[in-house]
Amino acid sequence: MKELAIYGGPKTLQDGEVKNWPPVDKSDEALVLDALYAANQTRGKHSLAFEKEFAEWNGNKFAVFTNSGTAALHMGIAGCGIGAGDHVLVTSYSWSSSATCILHHDAIPIFVDIDFDTFLIDPKKIEAAITPRTKAIVVVHLHGLCADMDAIMDIAKRHNLYVIEDACQAHGAMYKGKKAGTMGHCAAFSLNQNKCLSCGEGGIFVTNDENIYNNACKLWSFGETARPEQSRDFHAYALGWMYRNNELTAAFARGQLAKYDKYFEMLRANGNYLYENLNGIKGMLQPYEPEGCVHNWYNYNLRVDFDALGISTDVEARVRFRDAVCRAIAAEGVNACVWQRFILPEMTVFRAKNAYGNGYPWSIPGADEGVNYIPEEFPNALRYSKCHISIVKTLRAPNGLDIAEKVADAVTKVFDNINSIDPEKILK
Numbered sequence: 001m002k003e004l005a006i007y008g009g010p011k012t013l014q015d016g017e018v019k020n021w022p023p024v025d026k027s028d029e030a031l032v033l034d035a036l037y038a039a040n041q042t043r044g045k046h047s048l049a050f051e052k053e054f055a056e057w058n059g060n061k062f063a064v065f066t067n068s069g070t071a072a073l074h075m076g077i078a079g080c081g082i083g084a085g086d087h088v089l090v091t092s093y094s095w096s097s098s099a100t101c102i103l104h105h106d107a108i109p110i111f112v113d114i115d116f117d118t119f120l121i122d123p124k125k126i127e128a129a130i131t132p133r134t135k136a137i138v139v140v141h142l143h144g145l146c147a148d149m150d151a152i153m154d155i156a157k158r159h160n161l162y163v164i165e166d167a168c169q170a171h172g173a174m175y176k177g178k179k180a181g182t183m184g185h186c187a188a189f190s191l192n193q194n195k196c197l198s199c200g201e202g203g204i205f206v207t208n209d210e211n212i213y214n215n216a217c218k219l220w221s222f223g224e225t226a227r228p229e230q231s232r233d234f235h236a237y238a239l240g241w242m243y244r245n246n247e248l249t250a251a252f253a254r255g256q257l258a259k260y261d262k263y264f265e266m267l268r269a270n271g272n273y274l275y276e277n278l279n280g281i282k283g284m285l286q287p288y289e290p291e292g293c294v295h296n297w298y299n300y301n302l303r304v305d306f307d308a309l310g311i312s313t314d315v316e317a318r319v320r321f322r323d324a325v326c327r328a329i330a331a332e333g334v335n336a337c338v339w340q341r342f343i344l345p346e347m348t349v350f351r352a353k354n355a356y357g358n359g360y361p362w363s364i365p366g367a368d369e370g371v372n373y374i375p376e377e378f379p380n381a382l383r384y385s386k387c388h389i390s391i392v393k394t395l396r397a398p399n400g401l402d403i404a405e406k407v408a409d410a411v412t413k414v415f416d417n418i419n420s421i422d423p424e425k426i427l428k
Ligand SMILES: Cc1ncc(COP(=O)(O)O)c(C=O)c1O
Pocket: 067, 068, 069, 070, 071, 094, 095, 097, 098, 140, 142, 166, 168, 169, 189, 190, 191, 192, 202, 203
């Protein structure tokens, strides 16, 4: 058995073998240079073309290019007419923006536990979290796997709730033949550099509903009803932010979108290789792709099965063991990390109930009734946060199956040597 790289043995993947994400080529360069030398670098042909091209590619009527996914999420909340003190349901395990976007519009996040196997909001737990103030659900397609939208849309319909898809990680992911971002009332995508479609920093808001689109556009650009390319009266009709992006970034996004389907196929092939070849490893649970879903494998998530390995039941000891395993995989040359250590109800911004000072927005009369952020009420999210290991970016284009094979070798090597994993040595 080869010695682990973390203890000085040979690395499975050598430095420089995994290529950077995203790959850029002459077509990206030509587009960005065109934007650079244009008279208008704020909002012009590239921004408008990117919105059109993305809407066509994803299957939405309206698309708005933003400066982040977080901005696009906030536009979804505002677009659906969520108001101060309203309750919005959201998964208990995600990136902070999935829930802070609710606070950005003075509404109150209400968390729902996840399903341990999919790491997504558990539809069976949604109805118990609905209150008389509930107006919407933010559904996160985390790590590029779509939530169970049939069940969620059915609940939303019965309770008259809006559904905002957080598709920030889910470009191209599918649920029963439908693309992420086409199933709820509106959706947000992120285009930051970690994402499967990247332009450095950016986002895109999509919807098929003209009213939601108009409301969201007001928030996007100074509360105005006209978009910058239209005839503006520079009047703030509503409370607006400045969430627009620019031409250089739009040009880069266009270059990347034109190649997205090819990148997607490569990532799918690499993720599928791990899905088919990492089964049956003692002490490791594979991710789960439910029937009818097409995972985009944004992150490939393993879970350490502490019980199978007979690791102490002490939570701290388990977390240290997971962290040591993660470091050992990373030392083999795989970009492995712990993605989110904290579940959302553990985060101070929620627990302190003081987003804007003076206890606001929880201080809105009646808004705080029955709202408690007690992490133990989300046992699956807690369990998941303490056992997962994410493989990020390594499987993306231009890296092909040769790299996927080595990632599988690296993970197998670490689990073959699992008895040698010593957190005292590795985490010192
Ligand atoms: C699930 C999720 N939601 C929202 C965001 C926010 O996107 P951005 O960083 O573009 O604001 C991200 C990414 O960081 C994310 O992963």
